[in-house]
Amino acid sequence: MKYLMLCLTLLFTSCAVIKEQPLSVQANVQTAEWSKNWWMPRHKEKLAIKEQMSSVDLVFLGDSITHAFDNKGKAIWQQYYAPRNALNIGFSGDRTENVLWRLEHGAVDDINPKLLVMMIGTNNTGHRQDKPEETALGIKTILSVLEDKLPNTKVLLLAIFPRAATKDDPLRKINDDINNIIKSYGDGERIHYLDINHIFLDDNGALSKTVMKDLLHPNKDQYKSWAEAIEPQIVALMQ
Numbered sequence: 233m234k235y236l237m238l239c240l241t242l243l244f245t246s247c248a249v250i251k252e253q254p255l256s257v258q259a260n261v262q263t264a265e266w267s268k269n270w271w272m273p274r275h276k277e278k279l280a281i282k283e284q285m286s287s288v289d290l291v292f293l294g295d296s297i298t299h300a301f302d303n304k305g306k307a308i309w310q311q312y313y314a315p316r317n318a319l320n321i322g323f324s325g326d327r328t329e330n331v332l333w334r335l336e337h338g339a340v341d342d343i344n345p346k347l348l349v350m351m352i353g354t355n356n357t358g359h360r361q362d363k364p365e366e367t368a369l370g371i372k373t374i375l376s377v378l379e380d381k382l383p384n385t386k387v388l389l390l391a392i393f394p395r396a397a398t399k400d401d402p403l404r405k406i407n408d409d410i411n412n413i414i415k416s417y418g419d420g421e422r423i424h425y426l427d428i429n430h431i432f433l434d435d436n437g438a439l440s441k442t443v444m445k446d447l448l449h450p451n452k453d454q455y456k457s458w459a460e461a462i463e464p465q466i467v468a469l470m471q
Contacts, residue, residue, distance in 0.1 A: 244312065254363075256356055256370030259332035267325050277336050278321050288343040290318040291385075293331065293350045297393060297449055298322025305455035312459045316470065318344075327355045327362075328370025335377045344384055346470045349462070350374070351390040353414075354448070357406045358395070364409035371414050375423060386469045388462065389417060393428035395448045399437035424469060428461040 262271040281289060282376075290313060292298050299322035301309040309320065321339055323330065331352055352374065356367040371389075378387060385419055391411040396404040411427065418425030432443050432454065450458060 234262075237317065247280045254423055255360070255371060256297060256328045256362055256365035256366045257332070258329050259336050259421070260329045261333050262323065262325055262330045264325050271323060274323060275337070275339070278319070282319055282339075282343060285317060285319065285423045286318050287317045289346050290401075290466075291343075291345045291348040292314045292318065293348055293353055294322040294352050295322035295326045296322065297354070298351060299324045300449065301455070304452040305458075308455040308459050312466075316466075317454075319345075323339065325355060325359075326352065327359065328352055328374060330365060331374055332370070332377065335374065335381065340378070340381050340382065343382075345382065345386060347386050347466065348378065348382065349388045349466075350378075352390060353410050354395060354407060355357070357392075357403055357410070359407065361403070364406055364413060367406075367410050368413035372408075372417060375417060379422065381392045385422075388465055388469060389414065389423055389425045390462070391415070391425070391429055393450070394429050394432055394439050395444075397439055397447055404439075426462065426465055428458070431457050431461050452463045 275424070292301060300323065301314070301320050309318070312322075321334065323334070326334075342408065353367045353371055356362040358371065375387065375389070378385070389416070392407045394404055395401075396405060398404065399408075411429075415425045415427070417423055432450070433439055439447055441447065442451070443454055
């Protein structure tokens, strides 16, 4: 009887631990209504593209900001990254848990890139206002999965880009707090943290609509600024 009670206690405790895991680490598909017609087809399309590439040496992983290299940032992609055998697996609207699902379902299987550039988390902030610690844990979990799936690949972990007009905006503060946590994830060997957010802001930390019209997504001309800002690290880490 005591053994049975102990087993039940352990079972209930385990269930409680699982239940307490934040949404940011629970791998899941994108369920937003506006994404249902394209999100899964895009995942399948990216898997097919990956299979067709003779070599994948560079990967960009993220949300809509990265996704836009397929459209408004396409010219910059063709100039900087296509010659490097790059794969763009940025998906609009994705939070950390959506990236985890894609990684669990083949997104980087059977490739061995030299470098993966990653930025994720602003949708955890904007959609649910997740606690910074929870989003940071989601990012840490992604890095752990990447280490398992791509043990030879270096990761350039970008600070989440600024959002909202001023540094006092609550959503900007959440992103800043996430960045203050994830900057410690850089180890100088496999994971390299880089904050380029200053290129988007004025001296007072304000974000202009001439840089991000919606105060969230970089305007078309900013993709060149982004590429130029990370180019030295791209060159160094892909050697």
